Amino acid sequence: MSKEQMTPPQWPIKILRLLLKADYLEEIEGDMEEVFQDNLESGTYNRAKRLFVLDTLKLVRPNLLRNSKWIYRLNFIAMTINNLKIAFRTLLKYKTHSAINLVGLAIGLTIGGLIILYVSDELSFDKFHEKGNRIFKVTTFNDQGGKMETNAWPVAHKLKTEFPEVESVIYSRTAHRSLKLSHKDKEYDHKIHYVSKEFFNIFSFELTQGNPKTALLDPYSVVITESIKQIYFDEENVIGKTMVFRDSLNFKVTGVIKEVPRTSHIQFDMLFSFATYEKLTDWFSYTEGWGNFNVRNYVLLKEGADAQAAEARAVDLYVESVGEWLEEMGILMYVDFIPMEEIYLNSETWNSFGPSGSEDQIKTVSLIGIFAIILACINYINLSTARASYRAKEVAIKKVNGSSRMALITQFLMESYLLTFFAFIIAFVLMYMLLPFFNDLMGRSYLISSFAAPKFLLSIILLGVSIAFLSGYYPALVISAFKPLQAMRGTLNMNPKGLGLRKTLIIFQFFVSAGLLLATFLVLSQLNFMREQDLGFDKEQILVVNASNSKNPASHGTYRTELERLTNVQSVSLTNALPGRPGWQGQWAYPEEVLDDNRVDTEYMAIDENYLKTLGLQLIAGRNFERERTSELEDGLVVNETLVREMGWLSPEDAIGKKIVSPSQRPAGTVIGVVKDYHGLGLQDAIWSKAMDYASDQYGRYFAVRFTTGDTYTLVKEVEEIWNSTFENVGFEYFFLDDDFDRQYREEDRLASVLTLFAFIILIISGIGLFGLISFVALSKTKEVGIRKTLGASVSSIVYLFSKEFIFLVVVGNIIAIPLVWHFGNRWLENFAYHTEVQLLIFPATVILTVLIAFLTVCIQTIKTAKLNPVEALRYE
Amino acid sequence: MKKTKLGEFEEMVLLAVIVLKDDAYGVEIKKELESRLKERLSVGSIQSALKRMEEKGFLNSEFGETTKKRGGKRKRIYTSTPHAHKVLKEIKEIREGFWSNIQLTPVDLKTI
Numbered sequence: 001m002s003k004e005q006m007t008p009p010q011w012p013i014k015i016l017r018l019l020l021k022a023d024y025l026e027e028i029e030g031d032m033e034e035v036f037q038d039n040l041e042s043g044t045y046n047r048a049k050r051l052f053v054l055d056t057l058k059l060v061r062p063n064l065l066r067n068s069k070w071i072y073r074l075n076f077i078a079m080t081i082n083n084l085k086i087a088f089r090t091l092l093k094y095k096t097h098s099a100i101n102l103v104g105l106a107i108g109l110t111i112g113g114l115i116i117l118y119v120s121d122e123l124s125f126d127k128f129h130e131k132g133n134r135i136f137k138v139t140t141f142n143d144q145g146g147k148m149e150t151n152a153w154p155v156a157h158k159l160k161t162e163f164p165e166v167e168s169v170i171y172s173r174t175a176h177r178s179l180k181l182s183h184k185d186k187e188y189d190h191k192i193h194y195v196s197k198e199f200f201n202i203f204s205f206e207l208t209q210g211n212p213k214t215a216l217l218d219p220y221s222v223v224i225t226e227s228i229k230q231i232y233f234d235e236e237n238v239i240g241k242t243m244v245f246r247d248s249l250n251f252k253v254t255g256v257i258k259e260v261p262r263t264s265h266i267q268f269d270m271l272f273s274f275a276t277y278e279k280l281t282d283w284f285s286y287t288e289g290w291g292n293f294n295v296r297n298y299v300l301l302k303e304g305a306d307a308q309a310a311e312a313r314a315v316d317l318y319v320e321s322v323g324e325w326l327e328e329m330g331i332l333m334y335v336d337f338i339p340m341e342e343i344y345l346n347s348e349t350w351n352s353f354g355p356s357g358s359e360d361q362i363k364t365v366s367l368i369g370i371f372a373i374i375l376a377c378i379n380y381i382n383l384s385t386a387r388a389s390y391r392a393k394e395v396a397i398k399k400v401n402g403s404s405r406m407a408l409i410t411q412f413l414m415e416s417y418l419l420t421f422f423a424f425i426i427a428f429v430l431m432y433m434l435l436p437f438f439n440d441l442m443g444r445s446y447l448i449s450s451f452a453a454p455k456f457l458l459s460i461i462l463l464g465v466s467i468a469f470l471s472g473y474y475p476a477l478v479i480s481a482f483k484p485l486q487a488m489r490g491t492l493n494m495n496p497k498g499l500g501l502r503k504t505l506i507i508f509q510f511f512v513s514a515g516l517l518l519a520t521f522l523v524l525s526q527l528n529f530m531r532e533q534d535l536g537f538d539k540e541q542i543l544v545v546n547a548s549n550s551k552n553p554a555s556h557g558t559y560r561t562e563l564e565r566l567t568n569v570q571s572v573s574l575t576n577a578l579p580g581r582p583g584w585q586g587q588w589a590y591p592e593e594v595l596d597d598n599r600v601d602t603e604y605m606a607i608d609e610n611y612l613k614t615l616g617l618q619l620i621a622g623r624n625f626e627r628e629r630t631s632e633l634e635d636g637l638v639v640n641e642t643l644v645r646e647m648g649w650l651s652p653e654d655a656i657g658k659k660i661v662s663p664s665q666r667p668a669g670t671v672i673g674v675v676k677d678y679h680g681l682g683l684q685d686a687i688w689s690k691a692m693d694y695a696s697d698q699y700g701r702y703f704a705v706r707f708t709t710g711d712t713y714t715l716v717k718e719v720e721e722i723w724n725s726t727f728e729n730v731g732f733e734y735f736f737l738d739d740d741f742d743r744q745y746r747e748e749d750r751l752a753s754v755l756t757l758f759a760f761i762i763l764i765i766s767g768i769g770l771f772g773l774i775s776f777v778a779l780s781k782t783k784e785v786g787i788r789k790t791l792g793a794s795v796s797s798i799v800y801l802f803s804k805e806f807i808f809l810v811v812v813g814n815i816i817a818i819p820l821v822w823h824f825g826n827r828w829l830e831n832f833a834y835h836t837e838v839q840l841l842i843f844p845a846t847v848i849l850t851v852l853i854a855f856l857t858v859c860i861q862t863i864k865t866a867k868l869n870p871v872e873a874l875r876y877e
Numbered sequence: 878m879k880k881t882k883l884g885e886f887e888e889m890v891l892l893a894v895i896v897l898k899d900d901a902y903g904v905e906i907k908k909e910l911e912s913r914l915k916e917r918l919s920v921g922s923i924q925s926a927l928k929r930m931e932e933k934g935f936l937n938s939e940f941g942e943t944t945k946k947r948g949g950k951r952k953r954i955y956t957s958t959p960h961a962h963k964v965l966k967e968i969k970e971i972r973e974g975f976w977s978n979i980q981l982t983p984v985d986l987k988t989i
Contacts, residue, residue, distance in 0.1 A: 024928070030943070030950030031903035031920050037946045038904070058921035063928055 008036045012056035087415040100772040105423035108376030110430040115369035125344035136337040138297040143332040153289040156297040165305035170298040171196040196274035210255025219275040223255035311337040377471035379769035384475035396487035408480035416472025509766040510813030516759040518821040521842040529836035536678025538616030542737035545703040568709035573610035574700035580741040592659035600646040603688040606699035621652035622673035633694040636672035643689035667691035682744035683834040778865040786873025798866040803858040810854040902952040935961035
């Protein structure tokens with residue numbers, strides 16, 4: 001490097017030009033450069049540069065710096081301290097108002113914080129995969145609105161070989177639950193998937209032991225999580241160790257992975273290599289078997305590949321490959337790609353696995369949260385503008401002394417920031433205390449530590465700042481606008497515009513409150529309707545034993561006989577379908593006489609002669625199965641009313657003796673009986689056409705036990721004992737039918753409790769806001785009340801005077817809310833196949849409730865003023 | 878003395894300016910002081926002292942010639958004012974007044 005090229009670094013000079021007085025620059029720059037050259041002669045280039053930078057820093061001295069504006073900021077700091085002091089004193093002076101604002105803002109922030117926690121967590125699912133933007137889940141849907149998470153066997157193969165965009169695919173199947181692991185004489189139940197070898201290449205699960213490339217290559221390889229390792233192994237390194245499943249299958253441990261993140265839609269304890277599945281299912285084929293819709297697939301597209309183009313071509317994969325066959329079946333299938341980050345919220349498929357979230361719930365909760373926050377801000381705005389006249393003199397004096405409007409706005413904003421800061425602290429305490437309750441409400445399990453996550457802290461601070469700004473800005477604008485002369489003279493009229501705004505805001509508050517109340521009533525009434533509705537069967541007093549794991553179907557008969565001997569057992573039925581746990585839905589059936597165009601999608605159920613009795617189903621035509629009539633056991637079918645209608649038969653009586661045929665032989669036979677329709681699914685869904693044959697010995701999975709005792713504890717014990725002696729070494733699983741069935745209403749239940757809670761909170765926020773406002777109005781009208789009383793007004797007439805205006809506002813809020821709730825309520829109810837009507841009663845009920853709350857609030861304050869001795873009132877100057 | 882305080886470092890810089898005469902500009906002053914004080918000084922400390930003294934009326938300044946080494950920027954040559962001479966003299970007298978009453982023995986010197 002020649003000497004000419006060794007110039008001093010430029011950036012420090014640029015900084016100097018910004019900072020130093022312009023007059024000094026030429027001299028100082030020259031000096032600096034000369035010193036730099038001197039240093040170059042006596043040392044290396046780097047040393048000279050270092051010294052140059054150091055010297056630059058040392059040049060930043062007060063008397064060399066530009067007289068820039070920051071010098072005046074010293075004043076700004078002093079003013080800030082002063083403003084804080086005044087803000088603090090103001091808060092203390094108007095204790096009631098401050099408390100109301102504080103409570104409102106704290107509630108708003110608490111709700112906001114919890115909702116941020118919930119929403120950000122829901123949206124964070126599956127974000128940890130490095131190749132996430134290129135991963136898609138392949139799903140199948142049909143032209144009849146059915147969606148499946150699984151695909152036909154050859155789909156993924158086609159994608160891999162015929163689509164240049166596709167880099168690799170994953171095959172996956174959920175292992176059957178009977179694949180249990182025996183360890184130290186105990187049986188464990190684990191979540192296991194078979195996955196193909198590309199799994200670790202596509203997904204970013206971290207292996208702590210083993211090679212991700214080869215771990216899932218060989219048959220009978222298993223990859224386990226850390227926690228599974230701790231259960232089964234004492235040693236640290238477990239690669240190559242053996243695990244025995246179902247007492248006979250030896251698996252080799254080929255990898256250990258870190259715990260599956262909670263925010264993954266794929267959850268598992270262990271992974272088997274897909275090669276294992278191929279071994280166990282030797283008829284499995286990659287290229288054949290279009291009728292087997294039971295593998296899950298994910299594709300990884302190549303970098304830069306056009307996902308939409310690939311998806312557009314993949315849609316018709318079924319039609320192109322097996323179009324004729326599909327046409328014959330009368331159903332069309334298509335392929336759909338779901339982007340990785342949408343999988344969690346997009347899980348409407350009927351056989352989805354893993355945790356799933358609901359976009360609707362996120363929207364509902366966020367909307368309510370935003371309302372709560374806005375309402376809290378409204379309280380602040382209303383109270384601050386109402387009390388603005390108290391601050392008029394302060395503003396006037398400041399203005400006369402030369403304060404700028406900006407400085408005043410800053411001062412009043414600071415008050416709102418200070419209050420929000422206190423609210424922030426309270427909100428954190430509240431969030432801490434409410435977290436267990438919130439977890440319960442939302443069905444989640446957030447930890448206290450999630451409040452300390454930087455992302456969460458940042459969001460809630462941002463929320464706090466915006467709340468403070470939102471609530472403080474308008475009042476600051478109003479108060480700082482006072483004209484000093486008017487304010488000093490005391491002729492300040494509260495401008496009608498401000499009053500109009502306050503009224504509008506109150507209307508809005510009660511519009512939201514009434515709307516939420518109405519929505520709550522609506523959801524509760526639908527929930528109640530679903531609970532009270534006659535389901536057509538009796539779900540109480542039924543214990544169900546899950547027998548899908550029993551390895552020995554031959555013993556089912558023995559077990560049933562043993563159960564029937566128990567004194568408290570009325571009847572026992574073995575079946576594959578129960579209310580809430582449907583049988584084989586979507587089986588095709590035709591009436592024998594007309595084969596074409598009259599396909600009925602039926603739910604096939606395998607039952608025995610006790611089924612109707614046990615579930616309390618009502619036979620309306622024909623007869624039930626009976627053991628003596630063996631021909632009917634062979635060929636008979638019991639159907640429901642819906643099926644009769646769908647088949648086009650005239651009446652239940654007409655249906656008896658009619659024949660049903662089906663390509664799969666399930667269901668097929670002669671109708672011997674018709675049962676009354678019953679709601680086998682929740683009331684959300686329409687009733688399926690049902691056909692039941694006598695085949696529980698073949699397909700039975702559940703023992704439904706109708707019992708007569710209240711002592712369920714002893715009953716379960718007895719049932720378990722018999723189980724253990726009949727089926728050795730098989731875990732006993734049971735549930736009560738009513739609990740199980742009610743699970744279907746869980747989402748509505750949650751909605752109802754969320755709404756109830758929020759409606760309550762929002763009503764409180766609106767109530768205290770109104771309370772604060774009225775206390776102000778009452779105070780400012782003390783004199784008027786005094787004069788009216790001297791002239792003979794009664795307490796009640798004064799209360800009426802005050803309350804009529806506010807009650808009018810509340811009623812207006814209600815009136816706006818009613819049509820909206822009517823509209824959206826009806827739309828929501830349409831989601832349910834069976835639903836209640838919007839009950840008109842809830843509208844007057846809500847109006848009365850809100851008006852009553854408003855009236856009581858007004859009364860408490862005004863009665864106090866109205867009762868005041870007029871002498872006191874008039875003397876107060 | 879009261880209003881026109883001269884700090885110790887400022888006094889040194891002022892003396893350097895007087896010694897250097899026509900050559901008294903930033904870098905030269907810095908070099909002079911560095912050789913006398915036997916420590917490295919920053920451009921900032923010198924400049925800050927110069928500007929302060931100029932404000933207080935101890936120094937006058939004007940632009941001088943430029944050199945290639947300075948990248949085309951002019952020097953600023955400082956000259957001391959009569960007021961500065963007066964104050965320096967006062968300081969010297971005050972100090973001498975003290976010293977005339979102090980007899981430092983070798984023992985005392987050791988403790989210093």
